[in-house]
Amino acid sequence: xxxxxxxxxxxxxxxxxxxxxxxxxxxxxxxxxxxxxxxxxxxxxxxxxxxxxxxxxxxxxxxxxxxxxxxxxxxxxxxxxxxxxxxxxxxxxxxxxxxxxxxxxxxxxxxxxxxxxxxxxxxxxxxxxxxxxxxxxxxxxxxxxxxxxxxxxxxxxxxxxxxxxxxxxxxxxxxxxxxxxxxxxxxxxxxxxxxxxxxxxxxxxxxx
Amino acid sequence: xxxxxxxxxxxxxxxxxxxxxxxxxxxxxxxxxxxxxxxxxxxxxxxxxxxxxxxxxxxxxxxxxxxxxxxxxxxxxxxxxxxxxxxxxxxxxxxxxxxxxxxxxxxxxxxxxxxxxxxxxxxxxxxxxxxxxxxxxxxxxxxxxxxxxxxxxxxxxxxxxxxxxxxxxxxxxxxxxxxxxxxxxxxxxxxxxxxxxxxxxxxxxxxxxxxxxxxxxxxxxxxxxxxxxxxxxxxxxxxxxxxxxxxxxxxxxxxxxxxxxxxxxxxxxxxxxxxxxxxxxxxxxxxxxxxxxxxxxxxxxxxxxxxxxxxxxx
Numbered sequence: 001x002x003x004x005x006x007x008x009x010x011x012x013x014x015x016x017x018x019x020x021x022x023x024x025x026x027x028x029x030x031x032x033x034x035x036x037x038x039x040x041x042x043x044x045x046x047x048x049x050x051x052x053x054x055x056x057x058x059x060x061x062x063x064x065x066x067x068x069x070x071x072x073x074x075x076x077x078x079x080x081x082x083x084x085x086x087x088x089x090x091x092x093x094x095x096x097x098x099x100x101x102x103x104x105x106x107x108x109x110x111x112x113x114x115x116x117x118x119x120x121x122x123x124x125x126x127x128x129x130x131x132x133x134x135x136x137x138x139x140x141x142x143x144x145x146x147x148x149x150x151x152x153x154x155x156x157x158x159x160x161x162x163x164x165x166x167x168x169x170x171x172x173x174x175x176x177x178x179x180x181x182x183x184x185x186x187x188x189x190x191x192x193x194x195x196x197x198x199x200x201x202x203x204x205x206x207x208x
Numbered sequence: 209x210x211x212x213x214x215x216x217x218x219x220x221x222x223x224x225x226x227x228x229x230x231x232x233x234x235x236x237x238x239x240x241x242x243x244x245x246x247x248x249x250x251x252x253x254x255x256x257x258x259x260x261x262x263x264x265x266x267x268x269x270x271x272x273x274x275x276x277x278x279x280x281x282x283x284x285x286x287x288x289x290x291x292x293x294x295x296x297x298x299x300x301x302x303x304x305x306x307x308x309x310x311x312x313x314x315x316x317x318x319x320x321x322x323x324x325x326x327x328x329x330x331x332x333x334x335x336x337x338x339x340x341x342x343x344x345x346x347x348x349x350x351x352x353x354x355x356x357x358x359x360x361x362x363x364x365x366x367x368x369x370x371x372x373x374x375x376x377x378x379x380x381x382x383x384x385x386x387x388x389x390x391x392x393x394x395x396x397x398x399x400x401x402x403x404x405x406x407x408x409x410x411x412x413x414x415x416x417x418x419x420x421x422x423x424x425x426x427x428x429x430x431x432x433x434x435x436x437x438x439x440x441x442x443x444x445x446x447x448x449x450x451x452x453x454x455x456x457x458x459x460x461x462x463x464x465x466x467x468x469x470x471x472x473x474x475x476x477x478x479x480x481x482x483x484x485x486x487x488x489x490x491x492x493x494x495x496x497x498x499x500x501x502x503x504x505x506x507x508x509x510x511x512x513x514x515x516x517x518x519x520x521x522x
Contacts, residue, residue, distance in 0.1 A: 020290065022490060126300065162300045169306040170286075172294040172489060205484065 008059070012052035013120025013187045015045065019160055020172040023053035026203070027179030028150055030055050034115055035180070037062070038137060040130055040200060041119035044070075044135045050152055051085065053175050063109055064117040067092050088116065101138045110144050115197050120196065126163055130201050134195045141183040141192060148180035149196065154205035176203040211388050212271070215449065218395055219267045229256050242503065248413070254494030262492070262501070265399065269522065270391060274322070277376040282318045287498040288368035288506075289314065292489040295480075296360045301348025305341045305361050313337050314369050316368045321373055324380045333370040338362055367476075367506050368499065374509035381513075383452050383520045390451040393516065399447060400462045401469040401508050404440035409471070411435025437466045452520055461515055465508035472507025476500075 015021065023030075031069055037050055047064035054062060068089040071081030081087045088109045090102045106116060122134040142151060156173040181199055209217070233253040240246060269276035293306060313333060321331035342358040378393045412432025420428045444462020448455045476499065480488065489497025 020489075152258060156294055159298060159303075162303050165303050167307045167311065169293070169310060170290055172290050 004084050005060075007080075009056075011048060011084070012059075013081070015048045015052050015181060018168060018170060019045075019049060019157065020170075021049050022132070022172070022174050022175060026147075026176055028177050030058055030177075030202075032058065032060045032061070033148060034110065034113065035062075035150050036110075036115065036137075036140065036144075037117045037152050037177075038196065038200065039117065039149050039154050040204075041121050041124050041154040042126070042154065043124065043161050043163070045157055045161060046119065046154055047085070047117050049154060049157060049173060053081040058115070061068075061113065062115040062117060063088050065090060065106060065119075068167075069093075102136065102141055106140055107143045110147060120193075123157050125161065129204075130197055133147050135189060135193065136191045137196060138183075138192050145183055147193055148182065150180050151196070151200040151203055153178070153200060154178065155205060178203045211391055214389075214392060215395065217255055217269075218392075218399075218447075218450065219263070219270075222399070226256065226260055229259070231314075243372065251494055258492050258494050272392060273391065274376070274379050278318050278322050281372060281376045282314065284498060284502060285314055285318075285369045285372050286310070287402060287491065288372065288488075288502060291491075291497045291499045292364040292368050293361075295483050295485060295488065296364065297353075297359065298357055299350055299352060301350030302345055302361060304344045304348060304359055305358075308341065308344065309337070309361060309365050309369075313365060317369050317373050318376070321377050321380060324489055326380060328375065329373070329514060333365050337365055341365075345410055371506040371510050372502060374513040375505065377513055378509075378516070381516060381521055383516070386452045386520075389450075389452075393512075396444065396447050396450050396458075397465065397509060397512050400440055400444040401465055401504050403443045404435075404436050404466040405473070405504055406471050407439040408432040408436030411439070420474075424474060424481055428474065428477075433470060435520050437463065437470065440466050461512065464515070468511050469504030469508040472504040475507070476503040 019124050020145045039046060039050060047066070051059055051062065051064065063086045066081060066087045066089060068091045070077070071087060072078050072181055081089065088105055091100070093184060106118075109116060118137060118140070120133040120137040121131040122136070123131070125131045137149070141147075153176045154173065155176070159169065160173065161168045178199055181196065187195075230253075233249070233256050236249045237246075237253060240249070265280065269280035269449070281359065289310065293309075294390050317329060320332060341361055345354070345358050345361070364469055375394060375397065379390050381390050381393070383390065408428070409432065412427060412429045412433075415431040415435065416429030418430040420427065420430055420433060441459055441463045444466070445455055445459035447462075448458035451458055453461060476488075480486065487496025488499035492501055495501050
């Protein structure tokens, strides 16, 4: 694990150097509590930045949730995804999700005491604003009503390295961590999804 | 006196001023009753502390001469451009133009200054970047707010790279009988303009009542502006021995660059207000971002460069 920690440290250091990432904790603090961080998704670098902006003690107990097809594609990405970042890999094919439910996989990680990073839009959003949330976050919240859900707005990462770009532009990224939220008793699916989406978009800087 | 001796003497004087400033800051803090703290005094002290670092860095770069200045100002431009573009709305189609701005035009501008090619460094960004960048952006096939986006990238390059590069460009000037003392023109420019910022802050805090424009900056007052510009014009005049100017010329030039310096801060504040932020970044504690610190230099450096070039270079 020591070597993986060093690789992780190097990746985080590089990401910080490249993006000048600054974490703003608005409404929550970096604490050892069990949490699900949910963020807007613009690039593959997103979870690295969330990870890098957490204190090292929290990084070790925070696992990103990611698509298995992407991370298992090559030996290097498999090593980084599985060994370094300890991702919870979700098989997105329809057949697999009938066999092992993604929610059960994520709840499994939570029951081991880890925190999670999820992207409830379900895919990378290349436009401004937020896509509608997929229902996964609702089912995860229902299965784990005691866990804090923390919205994290990532600003600029998508512009550093947009889809298809080869050379990154060294912009400064900001991560805003919002107030924790939990599912209310009897809250229905759409109400919770809307509430979560609004909590996240409230953290984005005003657009003209 | 040789250039290095003059430089040491001037830096020594600046450090003496900083010692006095730090002592005043410490006195103000200790004078507060136990258990109290004042945001203004804390901010003053962090600003003074940052000044120590900034003067050490600038002094070190000046000591190393031309290459020290080129490296320092390339870094300052790079950081400013990062801050500028980070706060500006750009789209996917601008990526290529941004890559060229950061990795081609910025280094090329400073390389041209290093090899003293005035004919090209003075037009690289206003002519070549101005025409080439919108071509790449148009090739991105995204017409949403096209003119606005193209203009923003060009503006960022002008303010953060082109204008700021005129500080090390001072070293390319060839003034008869002045020789390698051109290095001291940098000292004159930076000390005059930055002291104007400091005195505007000090006079504003002491006497400021009438705000110049509430919508643009809550901290800029008429009293601060007049007090700051007058005081630092006196500073500029007092530095005439560093320069090839007569005392009255030094005073007039100082007045001119102080006024431009003030409006540099003013114009960039207007952009910040439009984007809904107070500072460009958080790099320099107490001051905000790099661009917050050099906005006045950016507006005054090209003017200063061309005044000297027109009247003092044969």
